[in-house]
Amino acid sequence: MxxxxxxxxxxxxxxxxxxxxxxxxxxxxxxxxxxxxxTRIVPEPRTSNLEPAATAIFTSSYGVEHAPGGTGIAWCVGDRTAEVAATKGWQARSAGGDADALFKRICADLAGVEAQDTLVHYCGKETRGDLSERLSNVGISTQRSVVYRQExxxxxxxxxxxxxxxxxxxxxxxxxxxxxxxxxxxxxxxxxxxxxxxxxxxxxxxxxxxxxxxxxxxxxxxxxxxxxxxxx
Incomplete structure (x- = not known):
């Protein structure tokens, strides 16, 4: 040393x-x-009025913290985010990696599933890549919900x-x-x-x-x- x-x-x-x-x-x-x-994390003002989604996507623990709790499946980018999601009632599934790993995990889990709820990606205002757009482009209906911003x-x-x-x-x-x-x-x-x-x-x-x-x-x-x- x-x-x-x-x-x-x-x-x-x-x-x-x-x-x-x-x-x-x-x-x-x-x-x-x-x-x-x-960086300072600041919640979006409207987050307290959000209804929980049936199924969710989280790419950070901040998304979990500022989104409503839920009881459905939540796909999470990594283990830490999944742990936080589980404490808010979600059936958390960890991709154990990055956004690309998360995209692949969601696609694999939903392969062959015909009737799907629209997934909601709870995220920050500043994100790298558009996961919701990537998923929608392969037939998995997904919308983005910004619940915090990075200052x-x-x-x-x-x-x-x-x-x-x-x-x-x-x-x-x-x-x-x-x-x-x-x-x-x-x-x-x-x-x-x-x-x-x-x-x-x-x-x-x-x-x-x-x-x-x-x-x-x-x-x-x-x-x-x-x-x-x-x-x-």
């Missing part, structure tokens, strides 16, 4: 930062951890100074959109280390800002922590 203690800077919304910081600490990784959200938060000057003063600043990045929000705020001329949850996320990082990049073997927090362990 390097003699210089690495600095892991977490830039997800506050609740996710806190949960991931605990997981990193529990893993035994020795590093300074700074929580510096660049940008600025990195503090203190965090900028940490980045500029450390030769071992590491940023875990969990989605292409959040990676883009982060790099827009990094100081000019910065080169830092990234640990990306997927190749799609890694590919959004501008090469001029990348000193090193590692990619998790599977798109989940535990795999990302293992990639982070190799980086430190």
């Amino acid at each position: 390097s003699a210089v203690k690495p600095v892991i800077i977490l830039t997800r919304p506050a609740a996710q930062n806190a949960r991931f910081a605990q997981a990193v600490a529990a893993s035994g990784i020795e590093a300074r951890i700074i929580e510096a959200p660049v 940008k938060q600025a990195l503090s000057e203190d965090v900028h100074q940490v980045i500029l003063g450390s030769n071992k600043a590491i940023f875990p990045v969990f989605s292409p959109n959040s990676a883009q929000r982060l790099v827009q705020q990094l100081p000019a001329g910065t080169k830092v280390d990234f640990v990306a949850i997927s190749q799609a996320t890694a590919q959004t990082l501008p090469t001029e800002m990348v000193r090193n990049v590692a990619v998790a073997k599977t798109p989940d927090a535990q795999s990302l922590i293992e990639a982070l362990r190799l980086m430190v």
Whole structure:
């Protein structure tokens, strides 16, 4: 391990930062951890009046939290999102991966099913790719319901100074959109280390800002922590 203690800077919304910081600490990784959200989750005002869908799609735990509860099937992008959906009464099915894995899981589960309820994708205003359109294009009626929005938060000057003063600043990045929000705020001329949850996320990082990049073997927090362990 390097003699210089690495600095892991977490830039997800506050609740996710806190949960991931605990997981990193529990893993035994020795590093300074700074929580510096660049995104704030804000519910859409009308969400309290929404009727629950018969069947739902969730691509983040925030979609679950800001959507009505339900008792029908809910297809979820990963295990964490499925766990949250189950607590709200849904019959949660995890795709265990990313949006492409979720698309394939839904198509496989509904193959040969003739009578289908319209699926409702509860999501944020900012999404990557249109899952509802992809599903509708293959004959699975799906509509999008925006239940929250992502507002940008600025990195503090203190965090900028940490980045500029450390030769071992590491940023875990969990989605292409959040990676883009982060790099827009990094100081000019910065080169830092990234640990990306997927190749799609890694590919959004501008090469001029990348000193090193590692990619998790599977798109989940535990795999990302293992990639982070190799980086430190």
